[in-house]
Every structure is written in C-alpha cells, then in structure tokens.
Amino acid sequence: MRVPAVPSAVLRRVPGLPGLPGRATPGTVLELDLAHGLVTGPPSSPMEALRQRNAPSVRALRDGLRRAASDDDVLGVLVHVGTCPLSLPEADEVADLLADLATSKPVAAWSETYGELGSGMAGYRVALAAHDVWVQPSGAVGLVGVHAAITLVRGALEKVGLEPQFAQRHEFKSAADQLAAREVTDANRTMIQRIADSVLDDTVARVAAARGLAEDDVRAAVAQSPVSARRAHELGLVDHVGYRDEVYAWAHATWTPEAAPAWRPRYVQRYAADDPARRRDALAGLSGASRRRPSVAVVDVGGPIVLGPGQGRQAGADRVCARLRAVGRQDAVKAVVLRVDSPGGSYVASDAIRREVLRLRESGRPVVASMGSVAASGGYFVAMPADEVVAQPTTLTGSIGVLAGKVVVAGLLDRVGVVQESVDAGDRAGMLSGTRAFTDEEWRVLDDWLDEVYDDFTRKAAHDRAMPWEELEPHARGRVWTGADAHQRGLVDHLGGSRLALRRAAELADLDPDDVHVLGTSPLDLLARLKPAESSESPAAAAAVPLLDTGLVGAGPEALLHRAAAALGVAVPHGVLSLPWGITVR
Known part of the structure; x- marks a missing residue:
C-alpha cells in the first residue's frame, strides 16, 4: 500500500511520531x-x-x-x-x-x-x-552507602480504632508487617540487610572497575x-x-x-x-507496513498487577493479555521482550498473564523477560515463564510468597459515631468485610487458601525455572533478592538491562541483534488506536488506555486506608502477590 504524502507540520504534531526533518x-x-x-x-x-x-x-x-x-x-x-x-x-x-x-x-x-x-x-x-x-x-x-528504613504503623492504627488482620507465606513475606506487626522480625531485618549489602557490594565493584581503584580504597571512600x-x-x-x-x-x-x-x-x-530510519518506521506504522518486517515486540507490564483493564500506572491483566495475544497473531513478530517493572499484585491476574506468556512460547516465539527496578512477587510470577530472564544487579525480585487479610475499621466507625449493620446470605458472605474481625473458621479458610496459593506459586516457579521444587523452595518463602543474588540462585539467567534482553530475544529468534526492528507498546496504525475494540481478540483492546487517572484505589474504608498510608509514607499491598515494602536506593 502506498503511503500518501503527509505535510511534515502535521506529522510533528502526531503523538508518538518522531520529529521531522533532520540529520546531524x-x-x-x-x-x-x-x-x-x-x-x-x-x-x-x-x-x-x-x-x-x-x-x-x-x-x-x-x-x-x-x-x-x-x-x-x-x-x-x-x-x-x-x-x-x-x-x-x-x-x-x-x-x-x-x-x-x-x-x-x-x-x-x-x-x-x-x-x-x-x-x-x-x-x-x-x-x-x-x-x-x-x-x-x-x-x-x-x-x-545504603540506608533502608522499616516503618511499622500498627500502634498508630490502633490509636484510631483500626485493627489489621493479615497472614502470609512465609516468614520473609513482610508486606503486611507495616500494618500488622508490632516489631521488626528477624527474617525481615535479615532480608533487608542482605539487600543493602548486595547493593553496596555491587556499587563498590563498579566504582573500582571504572575508576581503576582497589575495592578496599573504594570502601574507605564510602566510609568518608x-x-x-x-x-x-x-x-x-x-x-x-x-x-x-x-x-x-x-x-x-x-x-x-x-x-x-x-x-x-x-x-x-x-x-x-530525527533519525531517517525512525521516520520510515513511523510512516510505515501509519499504514501497517511495519508489521510485515521481522521484529521483536516489547510488551510492558508496569505498575501493580490488577484484574481488569487497570487504570493509570497499573498493569491491567485484560490489557496485558490482549497485547500478548495481539503480538502472537502477527507473523512478523519473531520474539517478544516482556518488560516487567512491577511490585506484583493480584494472584489471579498474574496467573492469567503467565498463561499468555506460555502460549507465546508454545507458538514457537522466544520470550525474554527484562526486569526493571522491581519485578517481585506477582512481577516475578509473570516473568518466570520466559525462555530467559534478564535483571540488573540491583533489581528487586523474587518475593515468591503470598499474603492476605484485611483491616477492621469497626473501632474507628464506632469512635466517630458511624453505625453500620450488615445482612449476610451465606456463611462467609461477610468474610472480607472490614466491619468485623475474622472468625476462627474464617482464619482456617484463609490459611488453607494461602497454603494452596503458595504451593501453586512455588511449583510453577520450579517448573518454569527447570528446578526441582526442593531446590527452589528455600529461595522462595516470600524473600526479596537483588538481581545479583537472584542470579546466583538461578532465579534469573542474565545480568543486564533492556539492551541485553533485546539482543538475547533477537539471537533466540535467529535475527540480527545489531539490526533488529523493535515494535513498541502498541504496534497499531493511528486510526486503529482511536477505534473501539470489536472484541477481546481485537488488537485495539491491547492499546486501550484510560484517558484520566482518578488516583483512587477503591471505595469505602480501603480507599481511606490507602490515603492515610500514603500520607504516612507507608506502602500498602496492591494484592496477595505484592512486594513486602517500598524501597528505593539512590
């Protein structure tokens, strides 16, 4: 199809289209x-x-x-x-x-x-x-060096009448500790100390190699x-x-x-x-011609993993799965890089994404997972089925574990004079209600479910990483690892960034890694992006992005809790497969 001439003044104003004209x-x-x-x-x-x-x-x-x-x-x-x-x-x-x-x-x-x-x-x-x-x-x-603070707010929550009720698998899965624990556990302290030590070790090694210094001299400089x-x-x-x-x-x-x-x-x-090659690709994208060139597609899984399409910086399973199906239907896509930068979230949503990754591999297309700043818990769940997993040495990953629970707000409602009465039809209809505590029977149900999810997570991880379960499980238990430590334990394959991931994907697909065509997040022509999706199989379903981000995490007491936690600087889990805490090392 011949692409009609389009004035460059118009093209400059098309979102996502490279600028015109230019050479150095x-x-x-x-x-x-x-x-x-x-x-x-x-x-x-x-x-x-x-x-x-x-x-x-x-x-x-x-x-x-x-x-x-x-x-x-x-x-x-x-x-x-x-x-x-x-x-x-x-x-x-x-x-x-x-x-x-x-x-x-x-x-x-x-x-x-x-x-x-x-x-x-x-x-x-x-x-x-x-x-x-x-x-x-x-x-x-x-x-x-590295400083990581652990904040526990249970005492503050109790002062206003809030009662956290959480359980986890296992001792390192400390996401709910910020809300539920009264003191820092030995396991949590050990885990965070190892992360800090690993980051510092990597930094010292990098400085020594780049500056031609002895590592002891670099550590002395750190001390000063x-x-x-x-x-x-x-x-x-x-x-x-x-x-x-x-x-x-x-x-x-x-x-x-x-x-x-x-x-x-x-x-x-x-x-x-202003690269002429990028302009040609962009113009070809308007007609769909770029989809006929052998390519490596990049699929982003960014933010908390949630059921549905998601909003804002969320990895909605509906949208991610639709994107994976869309690239799987394109004959020109020879390999896929799954770019994961997520602290995890929903177990069910993570499992749905994992299934689509496996289907891509079954179609004969290699998949390489590229981890960003964090790919932990649910983020690791979606990355682990890839042919190869690439992480930076300081990426936070692992956290193979599960947690669940609720915050009971009955005390707060009583203090402020709010009366709420519930009517249930079904013995467990109000199990997750925030207006009452778990019964002993509900705790048993919750524990059984946690055991089931943990067993499923660890066995799928062992399968995907080609490890005996007995070898993998000690590295699970909810523990977060740096990319460097995860690499030593067989949880990731290579240390590096997206550049290495693209190269490995191209090599696995027998493409030239130095001249590979990369399809971005939405390889659709401009009109297709604006049209409503015809079905869940429509490529447009993969490109749908909410126009507005309300910033809400839900209705009712949960929304209040999230806002209060944000004001305190405390990270709140987005789902049962969530990173234990928010930590950023700069």
Missing part, C-alpha cells in the same frame, strides 16, 4: 540531561505524557546513542547528571548504553554535585560510564562520604573540578577538530527522533 549537523555534541528523569514505559495518561515531554526515554537513548556511534558529525556526548531522580537499575540502564557508545565516541559526565550531604549513588553510577567525570567546586560525591569535590579528586573519584561553562569550554577545545564548523549541542532524544 557537523559539529554536533549530544546532550543527555538526567535531571528530568527517564521514561521507561508508555505514559498512563495524557497529563503524564505532557509531564514527560522533556525526559528522554530508554528507547530514544538506545536508538540515538547507537546511531551516534557511527555518525561522523557527532563529536561526543555530554551527560548532565544533576539531581538524577533514577533508581539504581534505571541508572545502570543508562550507564550500559553510554558504555557502548564510549567505545567509539568521547563521553563526559558532569554534575553540580553527586548528592548534597546525602546519597548520590544513582547519578554517580551513570557518570562511571564516562571517560571524564566532572563535579562543581562546591559539590560533593556522596557514596554514603560524602566527600568534597577537592577530596573526591584526590581520591580518584572524579577527573575534573569545574563549573558547567568550564565543562563545555573543555569539551569544545578537546573534541573539536581544527577548522571544524560551529559547535552545536543537541539533546539525544531530539537527535534520535
């Missing part, structure tokens, strides 16, 4: 500004897309830096680390891409500071990929951190101390050949958008 101008210096964050998945709403307009995406970085490697008009890359609001796995994703480019182009990283008194580990890990690392004279390098810019230079943690204008003047003098044309800074994402 001689003397181009690419800029990467991480102060705006990093887009790792599709926006959950138009407002989120608007907020992300200045943030580079992983795909834009991957495409732009790969193109720059062979572009003689590009002199090098300047990375502004800044506040760098990235998790460690996200930082490592960026660092991996920069390290690839650094084999053919000069890369320099600069920041006003790598942490101001506090930790700057994420930003500094990005800077380690550069040939030259700069810091402002008034700045510092904050390799302070945060260190001033001058001291960081003495310790070999940075190469130069200077302000932004000095960084740019140095790069101009160092990278620009004699008699070169004017120096032109340009953001990596804008340079990537």
Whole structure:
C-alpha cells in the first residue's frame, strides 16, 4: 500500500511520531540531561505524557546513542547528571548504553554535585560510564552507602480504632508487617540487610572497575562520604573540578577538530527522533507496513498487577493479555521482550498473564523477560515463564510468597459515631468485610487458601525455572533478592538491562541483534488506536488506555486506608502477590 504524502507540520504534531526533518549537523555534541528523569514505559495518561515531554526515554537513548556511534558529525556526548531522580537499575540502564557508545565516541559526565550531604549513588553510577567525570567546586560525591528504613504503623492504627488482620507465606513475606506487626522480625531485618549489602557490594565493584581503584580504597571512600569535590579528586573519584561553562569550554577545545564548523549541542532524544530510519518506521506504522518486517515486540507490564483493564500506572491483566495475544497473531513478530517493572499484585491476574506468556512460547516465539527496578512477587510470577530472564544487579525480585487479610475499621466507625449493620446470605458472605474481625473458621479458610496459593506459586516457579521444587523452595518463602543474588540462585539467567534482553530475544529468534526492528507498546496504525475494540481478540483492546487517572484505589474504608498510608509514607499491598515494602536506593 502506498503511503500518501503527509505535510511534515502535521506529522510533528502526531503523538508518538518522531520529529521531522533532520540529520546531524557537523559539529554536533549530544546532550543527555538526567535531571528530568527517564521514561521507561508508555505514559498512563495524557497529563503524564505532557509531564514527560522533556525526559528522554530508554528507547530514544538506545536508538540515538547507537546511531551516534557511527555518525561522523557527532563529536561526543555530554551527560548532565544533576539531581538524577533514577533508581539504581534505571541508572545502570543508562550507564550500559553510554558504555557502548564510549567505545567509539568521547563521553563526559558532569554534575553540580553527586548528592548534597546525602546519597548520590544513582547519578554517580551513570557518570562511571564516562571517560571524564566532572563535579562543581562546591559539590560533593556522596557514596554514603545504603540506608533502608522499616516503618511499622500498627500502634498508630490502633490509636484510631483500626485493627489489621493479615497472614502470609512465609516468614520473609513482610508486606503486611507495616500494618500488622508490632516489631521488626528477624527474617525481615535479615532480608533487608542482605539487600543493602548486595547493593553496596555491587556499587563498590563498579566504582573500582571504572575508576581503576582497589575495592578496599573504594570502601574507605564510602566510609568518608560524602566527600568534597577537592577530596573526591584526590581520591580518584572524579577527573575534573569545574563549573558547567568550564565543562563545555573543555569539551569544545578537546573534541573539536581544527577548522571544524560551529559547535552545536543537541539533546539525544531530539537527535534520535530525527533519525531517517525512525521516520520510515513511523510512516510505515501509519499504514501497517511495519508489521510485515521481522521484529521483536516489547510488551510492558508496569505498575501493580490488577484484574481488569487497570487504570493509570497499573498493569491491567485484560490489557496485558490482549497485547500478548495481539503480538502472537502477527507473523512478523519473531520474539517478544516482556518488560516487567512491577511490585506484583493480584494472584489471579498474574496467573492469567503467565498463561499468555506460555502460549507465546508454545507458538514457537522466544520470550525474554527484562526486569526493571522491581519485578517481585506477582512481577516475578509473570516473568518466570520466559525462555530467559534478564535483571540488573540491583533489581528487586523474587518475593515468591503470598499474603492476605484485611483491616477492621469497626473501632474507628464506632469512635466517630458511624453505625453500620450488615445482612449476610451465606456463611462467609461477610468474610472480607472490614466491619468485623475474622472468625476462627474464617482464619482456617484463609490459611488453607494461602497454603494452596503458595504451593501453586512455588511449583510453577520450579517448573518454569527447570528446578526441582526442593531446590527452589528455600529461595522462595516470600524473600526479596537483588538481581545479583537472584542470579546466583538461578532465579534469573542474565545480568543486564533492556539492551541485553533485546539482543538475547533477537539471537533466540535467529535475527540480527545489531539490526533488529523493535515494535513498541502498541504496534497499531493511528486510526486503529482511536477505534473501539470489536472484541477481546481485537488488537485495539491491547492499546486501550484510560484517558484520566482518578488516583483512587477503591471505595469505602480501603480507599481511606490507602490515603492515610500514603500520607504516612507507608506502602500498602496492591494484592496477595505484592512486594513486602517500598524501597528505593539512590
């Protein structure tokens, strides 16, 4: 089908379509500004897309830096680390891409500071990929280590008349501890300590390798951190101390050949958008032609896993399963990368997604799971059936376990003068009601169900990972592992990011990994995205995204609890297969 000519002024305004026109101008210096964050998945709403307009995406970085490697008009890359609001796995994703480019182009990283008194580990890990690392004279390098706080709010809940009632399988499945426990358990403390130690070990090894230092010297620097810019230079943690204008003047003098044309800074994402190959792919997507080219499809599972289509940053099972079925019907899709960045959630929803992943494999298409910052509990459930699983060393994963329960609000309602009376038709109709406690019989039912789910989870994990159940189960029990520790225990296959996952998917499908066509989240033409879905089998069902995110988690006492927990800074489980806590290491 011949694609009709479309004015470029119109194409520039099509959401998701790369900008027009463009090629690199001689003397181009690419800029990467991480102060705006990093887009790792599709926006959950138009407002989120608007907020992300200045943030580079992983795909834009991957495409732009790969193109720059062979572009003689590009002199090098300047990375502004800044506040760098990235998790460690996200930082490592960026660092991996920069390290690839650094084999053919000069890369320099600069920041006003790598942490101001506090930790700057994420930003500094990005800077380690550069040939030259700069810091402002008034700045510092904050390799302070890892701090993880455990907050228990049962006492506060009881003061207002709330009674948490939860059970879990097993001792490490501590998601409900924040609400239900009166003190930190030994198992929880052991687990979090090991995560902190693993992250620090990985950071020390990275710094030592990148900066040519002994690991003992790096640990000594950690003990002294945060260190001033001058001291960081003495310790070999940075190469130069200077302000932004000095960084740019140095790069101009160092990278620009004699008699070169004017120096032109340009953001990596804008340079990537002007790639003629991306424009051809985008135009082909308007006609559906891109779906005829042998491709690797990327399917996102981002946010809490829930039943139904989901809303906002939720991985709705209906939408994810529809997307997996849609790519499975495309002959041109030869492999799939399942990009998982989820703390888990619903057991039933996770199982439905797992089933569709297995069906893709049965169709002869290899599936590679790529873990983001977190792929734990339900997030691990959907990743484990893949042919191969890829995680960053600091990804939080595992948490093979289950929890369930409720918060009884009867005391609170009584204190504020609310009278609520229930009428049940059925012995267990009100079992999960928040207005009364569990009976002994209901506790027995709950315990039996938890045992059944845990047995199902662990046996499916053992099957998917080709391990005897007796070998896998000690690594389950609800315990969260870093990607590095999970790799040692056979829970993941490779350490790396989405770049490695795409390469492995292409190789498993006998495609050229250096020239693979990648289909994004919704490989549909523009009109198909706007049409209502004809059925659950319609590709449009996979592209349906709620226009508005209300931010509500439900009605009734549960919504109140979630809002109160958010105000206290406490993570509340989104389902029976949930990560034990919210932890972000920067």
